[in-house]
Amino acid sequence: MTDPLAPSPLMAMLRYGLLSVLAFCVAAPLAWLCLASLSPQSEIFQPVSDFSWSGLIPSRLTLENYRALMQTDFPMAAKNSAIVALATVVCGLVVNAMAGFAFAAFDFRGKTLLFVLVVASFMMPFEAIVLPLYVMIRAFGWVNSYQALIVPEIANGMIIFLFRQFFASIPKDYYEAARIDGASWGYIFLRIALPLSWPTVATASLMLFLAQWDSFFWPVVAASDPDYAVIQVAIARNINFEQTNWGGLFSSTNLAIVLGTIPFLLTQRLYVRSLVAGGIK
Amino acid sequence: MSTMSVRSLTKSFGRTEILRGIDLDVAAGEFVALVGPSGCGKSTLLRLIAGLEGASGGRIEIGGRDVTRLPPKGRDVAMVFQNYALYPHLTVGANMGFSLKLRGTPKRKIDAMVREAAAVLGLDALLERYPGQLSGGQRQRVATGRAIVRNPALFLFDEPLSNLDAKLRVEMRTQIKALHQRLQVTTIYVTHDQIEAMTMADRVVVMRAGRIEQQGAPLELYDRPANAFVAGFLGSPSMNFLEGRIEGGAVALADGTRLPAPGGAAEGRRVLWGMRPEDIEIGGEGMPAQVEVVEPTGPDTQLAVRIGGQAATVLLRRRAVLHPGEQIRLSPAAERIHLFDAETGSRL
Amino acid sequence: MNYSRWTPFLFLAPALAGLAVFRFAPIVVAGAGSFSGMTLTGALEFAGLENYRWLLTDPAFWDSLRITLIFNLIINPLQLALAFLLAMLIFQPGRGIWVYRTLLVLPMAVSTGLSAVLFKLVLDPNLGPLNGILEWAGIGAQPFYRAAEQAMGTLIGIATWKGAGYWMLFLLAGLHAIPASVQEAAMIDGATPWQRFRLVTLPLMRRPMAFVLVADTAINFLFFAPVYILTGGGPNGATSVLMFEAYRSAFTFSDIGRALAISSFLLAILAVIIVLEFRLMRSPEDRR
Ligand SMILES: Nc1ncnc2c1ncn2[C@@H]1O[C@H](COP(=O)(O)OP(=O)(O)OP(=O)(O)O)[C@@H](O)[C@H]1O
Ligand SMILES: [Mg+2]
Numbered sequence: 060m061t062d063p064l065a066p067s068p069l070m071a072m073l074r075y076g077l078l079s080v081l082a083f084c085v086a087a088p089l090a091w092l093c094l095a096s097l098s099p100q101s102e103i104f105q106p107v108s109d110f111s112w113s114g115l116i117p118s119r120l121t122l123e124n125y126r127a128l129m130q131t132d133f134p135m136a137a138k139n140s141a142i143v144a145l146a147t148v149v150c151g152l153v154v155n156a157m158a159g160f161a162f163a164a165f166d167f168r169g170k171t172l173l174f175v176l177v178v179a180s181f182m183m184p185f186e187a188i189v190l191p192l193y194v195m196i197r198a199f200g201w202v203n204s205y206q207a208l209i210v211p212e213i214a215n216g217m218i219i220f221l222f223r224q225f226f227a228s229i230p231k232d233y234y235e236a237a238r239i240d241g242a243s244w245g246y247i248f249l250r251i252a253l254p255l256s257w258p259t260v261a262t263a264s265l266m267l268f269l270a271q272w273d274s275f276f277w278p279v280v281a282a283s284d285p286d287y288a289v290i291q292v293a294i295a296r297n298i299n300f301e302q303t304n305w306g307g308l309f310s311s312t313n314l315a316i317v318l319g320t321i322p323f324l325l326t327q328r329l330y331v332r333s334l335v336a337g338g339i340k
Numbered sequence: 341m342s343t344m345s346v347r348s349l350t351k352s353f354g355r356t357e358i359l360r361g362i363d364l365d366v367a368a369g370e371f372v373a374l375v376g377p378s379g380c381g382k383s384t385l386l387r388l389i390a391g392l393e394g395a396s397g398g399r400i401e402i403g404g405r406d407v408t409r410l411p412p413k414g415r416d417v418a419m420v421f422q423n424y425a426l427y428p429h430l431t432v433g434a435n436m437g438f439s440l441k442l443r444g445t446p447k448r449k450i451d452a453m454v455r456e457a458a459a460v461l462g463l464d465a466l467l468e469r470y471p472g473q474l475s476g477g478q479r480q481r482v483a484t485g486r487a488i489v490r491n492p493a494l495f496l497f498d499e500p501l502s503n504l505d506a507k508l509r510v511e512m513r514t515q516i517k518a519l520h521q522r523l524q525v526t527t528i529y530v531t532h533d534q535i536e537a538m539t540m541a542d543r544v545v546v547m548r549a550g551r552i553e554q555q556g557a558p559l560e561l562y563d564r565p566a567n568a569f570v571a572g573f574l575g576s577p578s579m580n581f582l583e584g585r586i587e588g589g590a591v592a593l594a595d596g597t598r599l600p601a602p603g604g605a606a607e608g609r610r611v612l613w614g615m616r617p618e619d620i621e622i623g624g625e626g627m628p629a630q631v632e633v634v635e636p637t638g639p640d641t642q643l644a645v646r647i648g649g650q651a652a653t654v655l656l657r658r659r660a661v662l663h664p665g666e667q668i669r670l671s672p673a674a675e676r677i678h679l680f681d682a683e684t685g686s687r688l
Numbered sequence: 689m690n691y692s693r694w695t696p697f698l699f700l701a702p703a704l705a706g707l708a709v710f711r712f713a714p715i716v717v718a719g720a721g722s723f724s725g726m727t728l729t730g731a732l733e734f735a736g737l738e739n740y741r742w743l744l745t746d747p748a749f750w751d752s753l754r755i756t757l758i759f760n761l762i763i764n765p766l767q768l769a770l771a772f773l774l775a776m777l778i779f780q781p782g783r784g785i786w787v788y789r790t791l792l793v794l795p796m797a798v799s800t801g802l803s804a805v806l807f808k809l810v811l812d813p814n815l816g817p818l819n820g821i822l823e824w825a826g827i828g829a830q831p832f833y834r835a836a837e838q839a840m841g842t843l844i845g846i847a848t849w850k851g852a853g854y855w856m857l858f859l860l861a862g863l864h865a866i867p868a869s870v871q872e873a874a875m876i877d878g879a880t881p882w883q884r885f886r887l888v889t890l891p892l893m894r895r896p897m898a899f900v901l902v903a904d905t906a907i908n909f910l911f912f913a914p915v916y917i918l919t920g921g922g923p924n925g926a927t928s929v930l931m932f933e934a935y936r937s938a939f940t941f942s943d944i945g946r947a948l949a950i951s952s953f954l955l956a957i958l959a960v961i962i963v964l965e966f967r968l969m970r971s972p973e974d975r976r
Contacts, residue, residue: 078778082791085791089795091810104816108823115817158704161696166696167697170696175966176712179966183711186912188718219703244691244695248699280935298808319802331857392872412872412876413875421869426870427888438874439878442878
């Protein structure tokens with residue numbers, strides 16, 4: 060029997076139709092890039108004048124473009140990205156989790172004000188302070204170095220906020236009981252609070268990673284030297300200056316996109332929940 | 341005011357059957373209370389009648405009109421939700437007038453009707469407030485007001501008072517009852533609280549696991565429950581059941597204690613001997629029992645006792661000085677004994 | 689609980705130091721630096737309001753401000769509307785909806801720089817597949833980011849490709865926060881689906897929508913990477929948004945004072961936006 064609440068078949072068709080069109084618009088460029096990067100050099104682009112749909116499908120799939128990557132600056136950029144991302148995630152987790160723990164577990168003077176500042180710091184997009192920060196980094200002598208890319212991204216208001224939310228949800232009795240048993244606060248943090256917070260640790264890692272991954276303005280300004288350029292900067296430079304090695308450009312871009320989306324897809328649910336929680340409440 | 345009837349109504353969510361064939365007729369102006377254990381399908385039945393959920397089979401009529409396939413809009417019912425479901429962005433007045441506004445009622449008329457309903461429920465002073473600024477009891481009244489303002493064919497209440505404290509609950513119970521007497525709108529009222537069901541309803545319908553177990557006037561159900569489930573469900577503290585066997589016109593418990601029984605049951609049959617706690621008195625030549633716990637509540641005294649090794653409750657409408665461990669004799673009121681088949685639970 | 693007065697600050701110190709040096713100090717530097725003349729070689733001299741006077745009399749700045757405002761006036765409502773449409777389409781459960789949902793949010797994991805590179809390839813005037821398709825369809829190839837009239841629209845398109853799904857997530861959470869029983873009450877009150885949308889859903893979505901609008905505006909005022917990668921502010925200055933103008937001041941013209949003055953200006957706009965955001969976050973419905 061028909062459910063009076065069920066949408067009419069027409070509405071359902073409209074809904075799925077519209078979604079399909081929109082999802083296609085989103086996915087098609089990515090799919091094209093992926094296919095093109097797997098096709099032989101000569102087929103990557105077809106001239107606009109003799110376009111054909113069948114030309115979008117490679118005649119054979121090949122990894123030759125990816126093999127060619129080894130001779131470019133991509134391995135260097137990948138290494139730089141990995142160092143920067145890893146260091147940011149590890150240091151960022153420790154530093155921000157500690158602060159989140161302090162906001163959740165302790166009462167101290169100026170707590171509210173400090174927390175407001177923390178929240179304000181993540182409402183201000185990082186791009187806003189790139190140029191003055193550059194002036195500072197230059198004064199430190201850090202231009203074109205790993206620390207220029209890593210250190211400014213470690214303390215992160217959003218992550219502090221996330222950890223605070225989580226640690227505040229643990230009853231204070233937990234900590235008190237451990238205190239009575241003679242545990243130090245460092246021990247309580249490392250052995251009791253942090254292990255309980257693994258979902259937050261997972262999302263926070265992804266957020267720190269994506270923050271590094273998504274940043275462009277800062278690495279362009281602070282570390283554009285090829286020895287320190289991260290992937291997105293290296294690729295952007297390639298597309299602007301040497302538009303000859305198409306195969307290398309396609310494979311590196313596609314590889315970089317895949318590297319960013321896979322951790323995202325794996326932790327999507329957790330990540331989205333925390334993200335939205337940080338934004339709305 | 342109109343009739344409502346439901347014929348062999350079924351509802352499944354996926355493969356689980358929640359309603360297994362419900363037949364129910366409600367007369368115009370009648371107040372029917374729907375009771376049953378949690379998860380038995382009361383809310384589901386109500387939502388089917390409202391049109392919030394589609395039936396899997398069967399037929400629903402309101403005022404003689406088949407509404408089974410109509411959306412809620414076409415059914416002319418009003419519903420009060422357990423959490424009230426007020427529109428948080430609208431004032432009390434706008435909440436109450438919302439349905440009228442949707443029908444294009446002129447603004448003047450809406451104001452007048454809202455004002456009238458507000459007066460009935462004592463909401464006059466709150467019309468400009470938002471739901472967030474109201475107490476639980478006030479929200480409940482607004483939800484009720486929103487339902488009465490448009491004079492629907494049928495009122496549906498889903499545990500409307502369960503979020504209120506005990507005192508308010510009693511107050512609102514009286515108010516809703518009075519409202520019904522005044523408006524005479526056909527009402528179906530789901531509740532967990534059997535006092536509510538007994539005091540408010542013209543008829544009580546007891547459900548279990550998607551079926552109607554018994555329906556009838558409150559006292560009729562109380563006095564002549566059709567089976568052990570209904571007998572145990574209605575009444576608080578609930579009925580005592582002692583398991584035994586018919587022997588020589590009496591019920592013999594396992595340890596040989598003999599309980600008086602009305603005649604007619606076949607010799608040797610296994611039965612449940614049922615007796616309400618308030619229908620037992622102390623003294624006389626009755627059956628022996630041992631006091632385990634004494635609970636004075638002020639006007640009453642409640643006893644936990646053992647009769648022939650089985651637990652039972654006795655409710656004395658007075659104060660009594662008794663001590664745990666004391667041996668007493670109990671005299672059940674002979675005409676209030678219920679016998680049920682021990683296997684099927686049905687009344688003998 | 690028992691802890692010394694310093695324990696909390698021991699836990700807080702690294703993070704607070706980080707935020708102080710790398711988030712708040714730059715604001716001060718921007719403010720102070722905007723009053724100085726400073727070249728990329730680092731020589732620094734006090735210049736008073738000189739930078740601002742220059743800025744306010746500089747037509748390039750006004751052009752850039754105008755472009756930034758137009759960009760924001762178009763892109764923010766557009767992304768909000770699209771994100772809301774997506775949220776409405778995704779909200780009801782349905783077969784395979786999670787696939788659509790995943791596809792729609794996927795671009796948020798593609799970094800801004802890479803998405804600009806991706807579209808530079810897709811939109812390439814000679815070899816890009818989109819122009820091929822347009823030719824095939826008889827519409828004819830378009831210049832996209834290479835023509836002054838189309839460059840801004842192209843950048844808006846790219847940013848929306850990346851952003852719509854992201855903002856959808858916040859609106860989706862807002863839709864889930866509306867109690868189902870409120871929608872049901874509206875159905876029983878006789879509301880048609882359209883009336884329910886207009887009179888119940890839309891007013892109850894005001895807060896999440898305002899949040900998205902404000903947060904999106906904060907980000908789009910600082911729009912940079914696609915300009916840098918695709919247009920370099922051109923053609924003919926058509927896409928020279930403020931952030932890019934600031935970058936150019938510093939790195940093309942070595943005029944750090946001007947760059948910091950523009951940064952300060954943007955920071956002031958952001959301060960207003962952040963205050964708005966705090967207002968939104970404080971006390972939800974219960975304010976009424
Ligand atoms: N949308 C649904 N999908 C699947 N199962 C459902 C759905 N709605 C209700 N049920 C199941 O149907 C059964 C009956 O639910 P219903 O809400 O009608 O019970 P109830 O009698 O109102 O209980 P309570 O007294 O606790 O309110 C429950 O087991 C419930 O889990
Ligand atoms: Mg229920």
